Structures are given as C-alpha cells and as structure tokens.
Amino acid sequence: MLFPAHDLGSNDIFSREGNLASYIDRILLPGRLYLGNHDPEGILSTIPAVSTALLGMFTGEFLLSDYLKDKPLKRVLLMGIAAIILMAAGKLWNLVFPINKNLWTSSFVCWVGGLSLLLFAVFYLIIDVWHFKKWAFFFVVIGMNPITIYLAERIINFRSASNFFFGGISDLLPETWAPLVNAIGVTAIGWVFLYFLYKRKIFLKV
DSSP states (O other), X not given: OOOOOSOOSOSOTTSSSSSHHHHHHHHHSTTOOTTSSOOTTOHHHHHHXXXXXXXXXXXXXXXXXXXXXXXXXXXXXXXXXXXXXHHHHHHHHTTTSOOOTXXXXXXXXHHHHHHHHHHHHHHIIIIIISOOOGGGXXXXXHXXXXXXXXXXXXXXXXXHHHHHHHHHHHHHSOGGGHHHHHHHHHHHHHHHHHHHHHHTTOOOOO
C-alpha cells in the first residue's frame, strides 16, 4: 500500500523510523514509544502478531478435533503441507514486503508460522505417532512451566550465573564462540531452575 505521508523521519522505508508502523505509532502514541521513534510492540505490528497466536490456536484446535483422529500420519501430512504453503507464501511476499521481526510483518508471520508448524509436525510425528518420548524430557520440563521461565528471565539474572559457571569455558574458545557458550549456559541454568520446580510439582498457569 502506497500513500503520501509527512514526517516519516527517514527516506529509508526499511529503517527503524521510516516505516508505516512507526509513523502511525508516532501519530497516535507520541512520546510513548519504547525506542523513542519506534516501538516493536506498536499498534500496527500488533495485528500480525495476533495472527501468529491464531496460527498456534488453530493448530491446537485441529489436534483436539475428531478430524483424522484415527489417522495421525495424515494429520502430520496435512500440517506439513500447510507449513510448506505458509513458508512459500512468506518467501514470495518477502519480495515486496520484507520479512522483518521488529515490525512483525505479514511475510514474517507466514514464514515463521510455517517453519514453526513444520517443526511441530516433525515433533508430533516422533513423539505422538512413533512414541519416542524419553529423549523429549528436556523439553517437557520447559513446556510444563513456559510462563514461569518467561517471567523469571526478567527477574533472575540467568546471564550473570551463566558467566560465573561457564565464563571460563568461553574464555578458552575463539571469541566468535562466546555467544554460543553463553546461550547454552543461560539455557542450562534456566532448565535447572525449571527442573527444581518440576520435581516439586510447582507449575504457574493462567
């Protein structure tokens, strides 16, 4: 969609301040933007973000329904086809409407939604259809308390704990490996925290 606009802030439509989403936010939410001239959770970007949530909800409704309940392989096939269609749509849309997480563009919704659905279909096949479950315990611990770890990450400094326990390892490796080691360390410490809650059957739900 093309239309004349004043005070975009930049001639570069792919810059943080020169896009339609930021322009609308500056008009409707002046002085309230998270980054001054842009808000990653602004008004316009919220609409496609809701679409992302709906994709997950529709997938859940599909699995809870009786449709193909006795034919799980066909369910996997349908999810795989839907995933490929979404990813293809995202890539094609990217030619005119770039995949951009910060703006949560519609092409980003299609691409990431399709990729997520494809991975979900693979895990559904392995765990629920083929019944290979023991290896997935690591993910079960996380999945039982997703809201807890989401909130805890904002309260508990897992990064500092990771640097304390794993900082020596990252110092021995090339500098380019440091972010990976730190990410693994943060994940490991967060998982231990969740496992502590899991063993005591402490689960935060909404």
